[in-house]
Amino acid sequence: MPEGELTWPEQLGGGSVYDPVGVIHGGDLVDDGSTEEWSWSSYTHLFGATSKCVPTPTTQCPRLRWPVIAEGHGNHDGSNSTHEDGRGWFVDKNTRSRNQQRYEEGMLTEVSANGLHSSWDWSFGCNCAPLKGQCSLHLVHLGLYSGDTCQGCGDDGNSCFYGKACYGGFVYPEESYSFLAQDLAKNVGKSGRPVVIIQHYGFDGFSIAWYSPAERAALFELLRGYNVIGIFVGHTHCPQIYKWNGTHIGAGLAGPALDVYNLDATVKVEPGIFAVELWGNGTFRLAHRQTSATSSQWGNVQARKAVALEERCPVPASTVQAEEYVHNGEIGGVDPFLLEELAGMEKAAAAAKVLQREARAKHGKEQAARVHEVVAKAKRRRSQ
Numbered sequence: 001m002p003e004g005e006l007t008w009p010e011q012l013g014g015g016s017v018y019d020p021v022g023v024i025h026g027g028d029l030v031d032d033g034s035t036e037e038w039s040w041s042s043y044t045h046l047f048g049a050t051s052k053c054v055p056t057p058t059t060q061c062p063r064l065r066w067p068v069i070a071e072g073h074g075n076h077d078g079s080n081s082t083h084e085d086g087r088g089w090f091v092d093k094n095t096r097s098r099n100q101q102r103y104e105e106g107m108l109t110e111v112s113a114n115g116l117h118s119s120w121d122w123s124f125g126c127n128c129a130p131l132k133g134q135c136s137l138h139l140v141h142l143g144l145y146s147g148d149t150c151q152g153c154g155d156d157g158n159s160c161f162y163g164k165a166c167y168g169g170f171v172y173p174e175e176s177y178s179f180l181a182q183d184l185a186k187n188v189g190k191s192g193r194p195v196v197i198i199q200h201y202g203f204d205g206f207s208i209a210w211y212s213p214a215e216r217a218a219l220f221e222l223l224r225g226y227n228v229i230g231i232f233v234g235h236t237h238c239p240q241i242y243k244w245n246g247t248h249i250g251a252g253l254a255g256p257a258l259d260v261y262n263l264d265a266t267v268k269v270e271p272g273i274f275a276v277e278l279w280g281n282g283t284f285r286l287a288h289r290q291t292s293a294t295s296s297q298w299g300n301v302q303a304r305k306a307v308a309l310e311e312r313c314p315v316p317a318s319t320v321q322a323e324e325y326v327h328n329g330e331i332g333g334v335d336p337f338l339l340e341e342l343a344g345m346e347k348a349a350a351a352a353k354v355l356q357r358e359a360r361a362k363h364g365k366e367q368a369a370r371v372h373e374v375v376a377k378a379k380r381r382r383s384q
Contacts, residue, residue, distance in 0.1 A: 026234030027200030033078025147173030192311030202233035220246030
């Protein structure tokens with residue numbers, strides 16, 4: 001899209017949407033990575049690894065003209081190196097290769113020893129005098145989720161949503177926690193630079209049945225020492241914004257909490273993306289963009305806030321208050337798991353049971369009831 005052709009929603013301040021620096025994929029690169037090796041070709045037909053593709057009479061470049069800076073393993077992507085029968089090797093194999101290519105071309109700052117996790121910086125001009133007008137954002141892609149070895153899932157370490165604990169490529173984090181801790185210490189330290197984390201599993205009632213409370217608690221404790229301006233997650237493929245305090249999600253949580261942005265699916269009947277922008281004055285804004293076969297429009301999930309650009313460049317309290325804005329549309333405050341996808345799916349009942357087990361958590365019962373309401377609404381729309 002030509003620069004300036006698209007404008008931001010007025011409630012976010014308007015203005016042109018400029019060409020992106022790059023694209024980030026939150027996982028589920030293919031639909032069935034355990035058997036469908038052909039689907040990797042479909043993925044790379046859309047998403048390229050670098051921006052250096054030059055078409056020739058015999059080769060074509062990916063349809064997306066901006067490079068995918070980082071991509072990570074999702075539960076649909078099949079197994080990893082620890083799977084019992086070795087299925088789904090092609091997604092991880094190609095992810096490793098693409099990460100190495102990006103690293104060699106200077107697009108990535110760090111790549112984990114196993115080649116699956118990565119980090120990088122995006123620099124931009126800013127209004128912070130101590131930094132001489134040059135700021136940077138640090139981003140880390142953890143793949144499936146933050147952890148080192150599989151610790152099971154659920155409070156008892158065994159109540160997994162899908163199959164037995166610690167079986168299959170959707171449970172092994174591949175030492176991502178250690179990579180994250182070392183990367184942040186080395187590349188961010190005490191600078192106070194803004195940090196963005198990407199992983200596939202979120203912290204909603206559906207996602208927490210796929211990895212353990214201990215792993216989530218360790219991640220939150222680690223991130224508390226840094227200026228994390230957002231965690232981007234996928235898995236549910238339902239655009240949503242919520243806060244997470246290490247154990248619960250929602251609004252009005254006691255104590256420190258982090259902002260979580262749940263990504264939409266990029267390939268479905270009506271796919272969507274998040275457009276994200278960070279200005280040199282510390283203004284962060286995000287909006288969901290929906291597409292269909294015939295149109296494209298802004299969705300209801302939007303946010304704007306002010307963030308600190310470094311330890312020496314804090315955001316005035318008055319600016320923070322003035323910039324806070326979040327709108328989640330019709331599903332605000334609900335655990336963001338599948339929703340539209342749940343309509344007509346057998347997993348709906350099982351997912352609802354997961355939420356019911358969370359009844360002791362704040363607003364658990366209310367969230368479960370609201371989810372059923374939204375699912376019923378989705379079913380009615382589909383039947384019309």
